[in-house]
Amino acid sequence: MFQLQQLSLTLGATRVLNNITLAAAQGEQIALIGPSGAGKSSLLRLLGTHHSPNSGELHLLDQNPWQLERRRLQQLRSRIGMVYQAPPLPGKSRVITAVAAGRLGRQSFAQSLLALAYPQDIAGIRNVLEQVQLADKLFVACDTLSGGQLQRVGLARVLYQAADLILADEPVSALDPVLADKTLALLTSAAQARNATLLTSLHSVDLALKFFPRIIGIVQGQIQFDLPSHEVSPALLDTLYAGESNDPSAPPVASLPRGARC
Numbered sequence: 115m116f117q118l119q120q121l122s123l124t125l126g127a128t129r130v131l132n133n134i135t136l137a138a139a140q141g142e143q144i145a146l147i148g149p150s151g152a153g154k155s156s157l158l159r160l161l162g163t164h165h166s167p168n169s170g171e172l173h174l175l176d177q178n179p180w181q182l183e184r185r186r187l188q189q190l191r192s193r194i195g196m197v198y199q200a201p202p203l204p205g206k207s208r209v210i211t212a213v214a215a216g217r218l219g220r221q222s223f224a225q226s227l228l229a230l231a232y233p234q235d236i237a238g239i240r241n242v243l244e245q246v247q248l249a250d251k252l253f254v255a256c257d258t259l260s261g262g263q264l265q266r267v268g269l270a271r272v273l274y275q276a277a278d279l280i281l282a283d284e285p286v287s288a289l290d291p292v293l294a295d296k297t298l299a300l301l302t303s304a305a306q307a308r309n310a311t312l313l314t315s316l317h318s319v320d321l322a323l324k325f326f327p328r329i330i331g332i333v334q335g336q337i338q339f340d341l342p343s344h345e346v347s348p349a350l351l352d353t354l355y356a357g358e359s360n361d362p363s364a365p366p367v368a369s370l371p372r373g374a375r376c
């Protein structure tokens with residue numbers, strides 16, 4: 115599904131990913147955890163082909179994106195769904211249009227324009243909005259939604275896109291704990307139903323361990339561990355987050371109460 119071999123990425127003057135070697139099979143579900151600034155978003159953006167690596171090998175869906183001509187790169191991108199912390203949805207557009215946009219990469223330019231101006235598949239769009247409990251928002255403008263509702267519209271768009279690879283960057287950061295749980299349950303079951311590969315960054319270690327069978331710990335742009343969730347010990351988590359607090363009297367992360375690591 116995807117493979118990274120000794121891959122490095124520099125943005126500005128910062129080496130944000132350093133010598134990453136990583137592979138995921140079709141249908142795998144993986145959580146990416148690590149302290150703020152570790153490089154989680156950068157890794158997701160690199161897999162989403164928003165960044166090209168400075169060195170190393172990258173294969174996505176059996177293709178090297180940076181060797182493809184433009185049209186084939188666009189086709190590849192149409193098979194990759196990104197879920198963002200704050201989805202880039204145009205404020206004035208209606209929810210139905212924002213969700214319909216999920217399939218644009220699979221259509222011709224003329225079809226895309228038509229689908230945006232007059233979305234045809236209202237039943238299909240309503241169906242994915244029902245899954246994220248937003249069916250009543252079908253015709254409202256995105257700028258009237260809360261941050262959590264917008265995040266769920268972003269998720270509905272990727273469900274509608276029917277992507278083969280789903281990259282989710284803190285997809286539940288704006289949701290209350292109950293909704294965060296439900297949304298991750300939906301995301302993982304929707305990915306499983308399509309045998310799509312799912313890579314999700316999360317600040318909540320509890321949610322990562324609950325929903326994902328494989329956990330990758332990343333710190334300072336490097337993979338610190340890549341393990342089945344049942345092998346991720348409190349000691350490993352303490353080491354992963356060791357540099358997070360500047361306060362030497364702060365308790366170790368793994369000893370914090372459940373939920374406090376969000």
Ligand SMILES: Nc1ncnc2c1ncn2[C@@H]1O[C@H](COP(=O)(O)OP(=O)(O)OP(=O)(O)O)[C@@H](O)[C@H]1O
Nearest residue numbers: 125126127128130149150151152153154155156157
């Ligand atoms: N466009 C950019 N230009 C320069 N540096 C960047 C850019 N984007 C990210 N960085 C730097 O790369 C490092 C990793 O950032 P990244 O956003 O990937 O971390 P993260 O693990 O997702 O953090 P968080 O959990 O806070 O979202 C940080 O030091 C950040 O300042």
